[in-house]
Amino acid sequence: MIIRRERPADRETVRAVLVTAFETPMQADLVDRLRASAEWLPELALVACDGDQVIATVMCSRAHLDPVGTPVLSFGPIAVHPEHQGGKTTVPLMHAMIAAAEARGEAAILLFGDVDFYPHFGFEPAGKYAITPLAGGPHRGESDEFLVRTLAAYEPSMTGSFRYSPAFSQ
Template identity: 35%
Template sequence: MIRCENALDTSAIYDVHTQAFERENEAQLVDKIRDSDCYIPQLSLVAEVDNTVVGHILFSCIELVGKENLRVLGLAPLAVVPKFQRQGIGSALVQVGLETAETMGEALVVVLGHPQFYARFGFQPSLNYGIKSPFPVPADAFMVKLLTSYQEKYQGTVVYPPAFQEV
């Protein structure tokens, strides 16, 4: 079952990220975003198995700075407890998150991740659309997914909020 996170999920979400990444950086990132104006409650989703939170995905506001400063979505982080990985839970979280972002009228989603995984959802290298990473990364790993509200004005360099500096 996939649903929006609620106040009772905070520690379970922290545990999911800590287990999945074997460190606390991503869990702390979620907490910092949750406490910021970048947080979008409808786009913080958990996956449950037998009433236990086993996965989490967060889409939050980031900026695209070019001719205009535009608000777009960043997908980060995505985590599934190791014993539940490779069972489609992460894919389901991405799919539901993208569908929700679409219904909210969002224009595009940015992700830094594994090209083979994210390409299945329509993510493509960001440079194909004139969108640059703020740091040096492999070109195929910094990707965007265009949503229905996308317009060509969405070009420039991605700027992540301060919460991302410690990841």
């Protein structure tokens, strides 16, 4: 398996992986909106390939902490084709994304997700860092599902309400 940056030629296959993995086009449509937004970060759109075939995708987009507008990352979506699901694809893809974000000098990655899965990658409850979900934001999950992975550029003053790209609300 090879993990690399997504290429323009991968977009249709990435869309197919998202639709197949989620059994709905909702996440694929979100990715299309993110790609068209100012918050799109192409260097943080990764794919896992088995030979020439894209079997998984993950991305981060620009987000902010209000009231100051501190730049952070919003994680996801991540999707693995059902025929390849399991740790053999997901785990290396997660590590590659975290390493890519770290290499860019990003401060933190935030997500709503499985509290039994994401802590294996260093994610912790965001509330521990005084980071809260923005009221009225796209996720209505339990606050314990709101997680952060701080990176080397993180500073304790980086607190506030997490604001996604507007693409998440469209």
